[in-house]
Amino acid sequence: MARFLYLLSCGALAGAQVFFAVVSTQVVFPRDVSALPRDDPRRQLAADLVGAMLARLDAATIAGSAVAVICALVLGRRSAAVAPLLAGSCALISAALITPAIHAMREAGATASKRFGLLHGASTLLLVLEITLLVCALWQVARVRGIENALQAS
Numbered sequence: 181m182a183r184f185l186y187l188l189s190c191g192a193l194a195g196a197q198v199f200f201a202v203v204s205t206q207v208v209f210p211r212d213v214s215a216l217p218r219d220d221p222r223r224q225l226a227a228d229l230v231g232a233m234l235a236r237l238d239a240a241t242i243a244g245s246a247v248a249v250i251c252a253l254v255l256g257r258r259s260a261a262v263a264p265l266l267a268g269s270c271a272l273i274s275a276a277l278i279t280p281a282i283h284a285m286r287e288a289g290a291t292a293s294k295r296f297g298l299l300h301g302a303s304t305l306l307l308v309l310e311i312t313l314l315v316c317a318l319w320q321v322a323r324v325r326g327i328e329n330a331l332q333a334s
Contacts, residue, residue, distance in 0.1 A: 186251035187321060189244040190264060194314035200237050201307060205230050218291050227286060234279060234303070241271035241310060248317065263317035267310045274306045 209226045216223040245268025252261035278299055285296045 182251040182254040183321070186248050186255070186260070186264075187318065189248040189251070190314045190317045190321075193241050193244045193267070194311055194318065196237060196240065197307060197311045197314070200233060201311070204233055208233075219289075224286075231279065231283060231286075234307075235275065238271045238275035238279065242268050242275065244268075245271065260317065260320060263313045263320065267313040267317070270306045270310045270313070274303060278303045278306065 208229045213223055213226045245264040248264035249261045249268070252258065252264070282296065282299050282303065285291060285293065285299070290296055
């Protein structure tokens, strides 16, 4: 059961993050909306929606990563806990530091600043890192399972 929960939490989180990055943000913030002036209500609404989705995704990643870490420890596989622990830490950094700073800058109307661009880039980098870590966690479990199956067949 713990192995199933580990795979489910890592797989569901990786899938949700890929969906957010590839589909959700592109639907909510298409090129015609991002070309609008920064103070246009449609552009502001799109930014609010993406921010709200990211906040929920970060919360899900923190919780789901905790489940995966606990499952790895229950299974006696401490090395399998590293990737989800790091993914959860990235989500925590995003939720506690990056996203609030971006939101404050948006409220202050400072979205044209270099710092805003850097924060947005950091947010994107953290999301890509989370996806990578969760996919690595899944790959590691699949690789270990393949080795175990090969040993049993010998």
